[in-house]
Amino acid sequence: MLLALTAVAALIPVLVLVEIGYQVINGARPAISRFGLGFLWHSGWQPNFSIFGAGNMLYGTIVSSLIALALAMPLGIAIALYLSMIAPRGIRAIVGPMVEMLAAIPSVILGFWGIIVFAPFVQQHLEPWLHSVLGFIPIFGAAETTGLSLFTAGLVLTIMVLPIIASLSRDMFLTVPAELRDGAEALGATRWEMIRGVVLPTTISGVAAATVLGLGRALGEAIAVAQVIGDGNLIHSSLFETGSTLASRIALEIQYTVSPLHTASLFYLALILLAISLLTNLAAQGIARRFDVGQALAQ
Amino acid sequence: MSTVSDPTSPQPIKSLKPSGNLGRRAAVSRLLVGGATASALLAVAVLAIVVFGVVVRGIHALTIGFLTKDPPQFGGAGGGIASAIVGSALIVGVATVITVPIGVLGAIYVTEFAGPRSRTARAVRTSLDLMQGLPTVVVGLFVFGLIVTATNTESGFAGSIALSIIMLPLVARSTQEVLLLVPTGLREAADALGVARWRSVVRMIVPAAMGGIVTGTILAVARAAGETAPLLIVDGIYTNSTTINVFGHGMPNIPVLIWTASEAADPNGFARAWGAALVLLAVILIANVGARVLLARSRARTGQ
Numbered sequence: 075m076l077l078a079l080t081a082v083a084a085l086i087p088v089l090v091l092v093e094i095g096y097q098v099i100n101g102a103r104p105a106i107s108r109f110g111l112g113f114l115w116h117s118g119w120q121p122n123f124s125i126f127g128a129g130n131m132l133y134g135t136i137v138s139s140l141i142a143l144a145l146a147m148p149l150g151i152a153i154a155l156y157l158s159m160i161a162p163r164g165i166r167a168i169v170g171p172m173v174e175m176l177a178a179i180p181s182v183i184l185g186f187w188g189i190i191v192f193a194p195f196v197q198q199h200l201e202p203w204l205h206s207v208l209g210f211i212p213i214f215g216a217a218e219t220t221g222l223s224l225f226t227a228g229l230v231l232t233i234m235v236l237p238i239i240a241s242l243s244r245d246m247f248l249t250v251p252a253e254l255r256d257g258a259e260a261l262g263a264t265r266w267e268m269i270r271g272v273v274l275p276t277t278i279s280g281v282a283a284a285t286v287l288g289l290g291r292a293l294g295e296a297i298a299v300a301q302v303i304g305d306g307n308l309i310h311s312s313l314f315e316t317g318s319t320l321a322s323r324i325a326l327e328i329q330y331t332v333s334p335l336h337t338a339s340l341f342y343l344a345l346i347l348l349a350i351s352l353l354t355n356l357a358a359q360g361i362a363r364r365f366d367v368g369q370a371l372a373q
Numbered sequence: 374m375s376t377v378s379d380p381t382s383p384q385p386i387k388s389l390k391p392s393g394n395l396g397r398r399a400a401v402s403r404l405l406v407g408g409a410t411a412s413a414l415l416a417v418a419v420l421a422i423v424v425f426g427v428v429v430r431g432i433h434a435l436t437i438g439f440l441t442k443d444p445p446q447f448g449g450a451g452g453g454i455a456s457a458i459v460g461s462a463l464i465v466g467v468a469t470v471i472t473v474p475i476g477v478l479g480a481i482y483v484t485e486f487a488g489p490r491s492r493t494a495r496a497v498r499t500s501l502d503l504m505q506g507l508p509t510v511v512v513g514l515f516v517f518g519l520i521v522t523a524t525n526t527e528s529g530f531a532g533s534i535a536l537s538i539i540m541l542p543l544v545a546r547s548t549q550e551v552l553l554l555v556p557t558g559l560r561e562a563a564d565a566l567g568v569a570r571w572r573s574v575v576r577m578i579v580p581a582a583m584g585g586i587v588t589g590t591i592l593a594v595a596r597a598a599g600e601t602a603p604l605l606i607v608d609g610i611y612t613n614s615t616t617i618n619v620f621g622h623g624m625p626n627i628p629v630l631i632w633t634a635s636e637a638a639d640p641n642g643f644a645r646a647w648g649a650a651l652v653l654l655a656v657i658l659i660a661n662v663g664a665r666v667l668l669a670r671s672r673a674r675t676g677q
Contacts (some may be wrong), residue, residue, distance in 0.1 A: 076571035080482030083475045087500040087545070090538060096516045098511065098580070152412035160406055161413070169413055171665060176420045178661050180599025183427060183629045183650045188641070191426050194644040233419055240416065264402035287506070294508025295603040301635055307509070323508045328517065328606050344514045345583070355506035359499070 100354045104334060113342055119307055119323075120360055126193055126339035134141025134224060134317035135347075138299060141228025141313070142235050146292075147285050148181035149232075151238030154281075155269060157240070157257075158247035170244070179334040185301030188230045189222070194300055196229065199316050210221050214324040215312025222304030225313040230298050237287040242284035260297030283362040290354035293348060296321035320347045385399040424658075428652050434648025443614045444630075450641045454649045456625040461543055462655075463625055464608070465597050468536035473590055476544030479577075483545075485560075485574050498549075505542035512538050513603030521607050528608065529624030535603035540593040547589025584671025588664045589592045594615040595660035599653060601628035613634075627653050642650040 099106075105113065109126065116127025157170050189284050203215035208214040258268040274281075299322045304317025318326075320343045331337040442453035479497065516535040521527055555578050563573035581584075604626055611623030612620035618624075625647050634646030 076574065077482075079484050080478045080486060081493075083478035084480075084481060084487070084497045086475050087541060089497055090541075091500045091503060093519075094511065094515045094538075097515045098414050101514070101518045104676060149412045149415065149565055152409040153416055153483035156409040158414040159573070159584050160409055160558055169417060171610050171662075173413070178421075178595060178599075178657055179423060180601065180628065180657065182599065182601040182631045182635070183654055186421065186568055186646060186650060187426050189421055189635055190430075194645050233423075241637050243664060248413060265400065266402035266405045269405075283578060290506050293504075294510065295383060296508065296510035297605070297632065298671065301632075321508055324510050324514060325605055328514065329609055341514060341518070348511050351506055351511070352503060355503050358506075 081322060083139075098341055098345050102345045102370075103339055104205070105338035105342040108335065109339075113339075117309060118207060121327070121336045124333065124335055126335070126342075128320065128343055130307060130309055131318055131320045131323050131343060132346070134227075134303065135293055135319040135321070135350075137313070137317070138227040138231055138303065138319060139227065140222050141287060142164055142231035142292045143272030145229070145232040145352065146235040146239050146288060148234050150284075151243055151281060151286070153240040154243035154247055155245045155273075159265070159269060159273065160228065170241075173237050173240050175237075179235065181234065182297040182301075184230060184233060185298035188226065188278065188298060188302040192230065193223075193226050195221075196226050205314075209373035212311040213313045215310075215314050217314050218316070219274075220304065222302055222316055223314045224317040227299045227317070227319070228313070230302050231292045231295060234295060234298065237293050238291055239284050241290040241335040242287065243277075243281045245312040246284065247273055249280075250276055277340070280362065281360050282357045286354055286358040286361065290351055290358070293354065294321055294351050300325045320329070320344075320350075381570060388578060406517065411506065412520045422527065423655065428653050431647040431649075431651030434644055437649055438653070440455050443615055444645060446613060448641065450640065450644070452645070454627065454630060454645060455654070456613055457630045457649060458512065458652070459615050460529060460611075460624040460626040461628070463595060463623060464604070465536060467530065467533035467619055468540060468597055469590065471533065472537040472540040472544055472593070474479045476541050477548050477586060480545045480548035481574060482607055483580070484549055485570070485578065488590040497528045501542040504538065507538075508602075509539060509600055510575060510602040510606070510670025512662070513606035516603065516607045523668050526609070526621060527610055527623040528621060529619035529626075532608035532624065532626065533619065535607055536597040536600055539600055539603070544586075544589055547592070548582070548586050551589070555581045556617075584593060584667060584674070587654050588668045588671070591660050591664040591667070595657045595664070598660075599628060599657055601632055605632055 105126065109116065113126065113128055114132065115129045117133075118125040118127050119130060120126075157173070160319055161169060163229060170346055197217050197220065201214075201221070201223075204214045206242030209216075254272050254276075255268055258272045259265075263271060296319075299319050303318055303322055304316025305318050305322065305326055307318065308315075309310065310317070324340050324343055324347075327336070328340050434455075439453040440458065441455050441457045442451075444454060445452040476549050483494045487497075487498050512535050516531050516538075520531040520534065559577060559581070560573060563577060564570075605628075608623050608626060611625050611629075613625055616622070616624060629645045631653070632648050634642035634649075
């Protein structure tokens with residue numbers, strides 16, 4: 075009896091996953107038969123004229139996530155090293171949970187704060203500064219009027235991804251046996267040489283898996299990004315211009331679709347997003363399993 | 374980084390103070406350790422800035438009336454967020470009632486009945502991982518297609534279903550972990566005494582893991598309470614009066630209230646949204662701290 079009950083409960087996640095795939099494909103079907111694979115790179119999006127394409131959104135998704143990853147990966151690993159190798163025990167017990175707390179802030183609050191507080195700061199200080207120092211590279215163009223931009227979205231995503239990479243990497247670093255670390259230091263290695271020579275090589279795959287999981291989170295975040303990215307419809311060379319991502323477009327338009335084809339196109343965007351997220355998660359699991367660090371990552 | 378010194382210019386050791394190559398190595402190490410420390414400080418500073426920003430802007434709004442009155446029906450100043458608090462509590466409550474039995478039973482199957490090498494257990498674990506990685510907006514769209522277009526109406530219940538999909542992997546995973554912490558000796562002792570497996574699970578293993586299950590549930594509730602994308606999609610249109618009916622019509626809720634205000638340039642809406650953000654953030658942070666304390670306590674009691 076209990077066995078049957080628990081078996082049914084255990085199968086529910088599998089069924090839900092299959093059903094999600096089915097529903098999303100089913101909803102996207104009209105758009106798939108209308109646009110085919112060309113949808114992926116077609117860059118127009120004009121619902122009133124039945125013109126739909128995911129090109130701009132794919133660009134926005136990839137660029138904002140890459141900004142987040144470029145910042146959050148080094149910072150996250152550094153924080154993880156601090157929490158596992160450097161900080162005294164008492165400080166670890168305070169700073170560690172605080173970093174994880176960052177992940178608990180709801181995205182809608184982070185996005186609201188992003189609109190009101192952070193975007194103006196980015197627009198008035200960060201973007202002009204980057205423009206004056208690195209302006210010869212086209213991606214650092216002049217700041218626009220609102221501060222709502224791909225760049226701001228990338229920074230907000232950094233805040234969301236950072237605690238994921240940091241806490242998972244810390245758990246990885248803590249699995250390195252103390253004998254190995256002590257051995258390296260006993261041989262005269264400095265703290266950094268010990269980290270570079272012993273800790274990082276043995277945990278690199280776990281850190282990579284953590285980073286991929288963080289990337290998955292950044293790719294799929296809808297709300298905070300929709301709030302601060304400015305919902306632009308064009309691809310610009312500058313990061314300081316508005317844009318949109320797959321997820322933000324769905325969140326902003328699903329309530330206000332103008333035609334069945336519009337709804338189907340949003341489902342098509344979701345299908346792309348679903349495929350990307352499944353791939354990143356399977357990749358993270360694959361990396362973790364291949365190097366047999368799955369147990370530590372599963373914590 | 375070579376530590377072998379050049380034999381053509383031997384350096385006699387004059388003092389134990391790091392010099393030359395050793396000094397450089399120590400400096401590099403200090404620099405990177407300093408960088409790591411600064412990174413951790415940055416993360417803590419960001420947390421402090423965001424929380425402080427919400428508290429400063431939301432604290433004015435917090436009055437008894439704010440928590441007990443509905444927002445004014447046609448915009449304007451004053452009023453509260455009672456309808457959204459009630460709505461959020463009910464939506465998350467229903468989601469919890471749906472999720473916890475499924476998550477706990479499923480975890481019991483995987484750890485207690487399936488055995489570690491079982492194919493089924495592996496499939497379940499993989500799908501839980503994949504579920505946890507699902508973009509919440511996709512979950513919302515799924516429920517939109519499943520319930521909202523089918524019944525042609527948004528509802529709090531549709532929101533509960535979406536939230537329970539998000540909570541399920543969290544509850545199931547944390548339950549699995551605590552079940553694995555229950556010593557195998559207990560199970561073997563029960564088996565040796567001829568106790569049926571289901572009986573030892575119900576009377577012994579689940580009670581021993583209770584602290585962890587409760588902690589996991591609290592964390593999942595905290596996560597669901599702030600989840601916006603699915604609610605925006607399946608429960609984003611509602612009239613702003615308090616209701617306890619989760620079926621049939623859209624239900625006000627805190628995340629969508631904040632979202633709607635943040636997308637409209639209305640100072641009254643901003644003021645209300647900051648207050649709502651403060652309430653939500655306080656609940657979530659307290660739940661997180663509480664869950665940690667609870668976990669530490671139950672670990673101390675069971676000696677793990």
